[in-house]
Amino acid sequence: MQPKTASFDFSDLKACKLCASRFAATATSHSPRPVFQGQAPARILIASQAPGVRVHESGQPFTDPSGDRLRAWMGIGDDIFYDAKRIAILPMSFCFPGYDAKSADLPPPPLCARKWRPAMLSQFPNVLLTILIGGYAQKWHLQTRSSVHSVVANWQVYLPHFLPLPHPSWRNNAWLKKNEWFEAKVVPVLRQKVQEALL
Numbered sequence: 494m495q496p497k498t499a500s501f502d503f504s505d506l507k508a509c510k511l512c513a514s515r516f517a518a519t520a521t522s523h524s525p526r527p528v529f530q531g532q533a534p535a536r537i538l539i540a541s542q543a544p545g546v547r548v549h550e551s552g553q554p555f556t557d558p559s560g561d562r563l564r565a566w567m568g569i570g571d572d573i574f575y576d577a578k579r580i581a582i583l584p585m586s587f588c589f590p591g592y593d594a595k596s597a598d599l600p601p602p603p604l605c606a607r608k609w610r611p612a613m614l615s616q617f618p619n620v621l622l623t624i625l626i627g628g629y630a631q632k633w634h635l636q637t638r639s640s641v642h643s644v645v646a647n648w649q650v651y652l653p654h655f656l657p658l659p660h661p662s663w664r665n666n667a668w669l670k671k672n673e674w675f676e677a678k679v680v681p682v683l684r685q686k687v688q689e690a691l692l
């Protein structure tokens with residue numbers, strides 16, 4: 494990965510330990526391990542939430558069932574999804590945040606976006622389409638307080654630059670079942686926009 498400007502070095506992010514004590518205090522007592530993808534020519538940005546524990550272990554974004562569903566929604570396979578010259582993947586927290594008392598993933602630490610996000614986004618000047626996955630990415634990028642349901646239901650408002658999606662986690666299976674319009678109407682548009690951006 495080549496930084497676009499001399500003022501930013503990806504190795505600084507890879508070595509970041511700002512949340513070390515926060516993560517050490519979680520049930521998994523893990524160390525920071527920033528996970529992201531991208532090179533300057535990337536035309537699609539996936540703005541996601543945070544790595545889960547499987548991604549924390551693999552060191553590669555979306556190596557989990559959420560990734561399988563996201564690739565299916567986008568209509569692309571691993572070969573394109575993991576082509577860093579085509580697709581950048583920047584979660585709101587670059588590290589796995591740990592679990593809460595109910596074994597759900599903790600929210601992304603806001604400190605991560607404050608520290609790294611503007612500089613990281615500036616490294617990808619060729620992005621045509623930003624896919625906003627889940628509420629944290631939507632609130633940050635769209636400067637909205639609206640719910641994920643409301644933002645996704647109004648997806649047309651954010652085109653051509655943004656396309657908001659619910660998180661592809663199994664935790665949203667009930668939402669997906671209740672809101673069949675998403676897979677019937679939004680997913681086909683997502684696939685079309687992905688293909689257009691990749692041309």
Ligand code: SF4
Nearest residue numbers: 509511512525588605
């Ligand atoms: S989550 Fe972000 S700020 Fe925290 S240690 Fe990882 S890279 Fe650093």
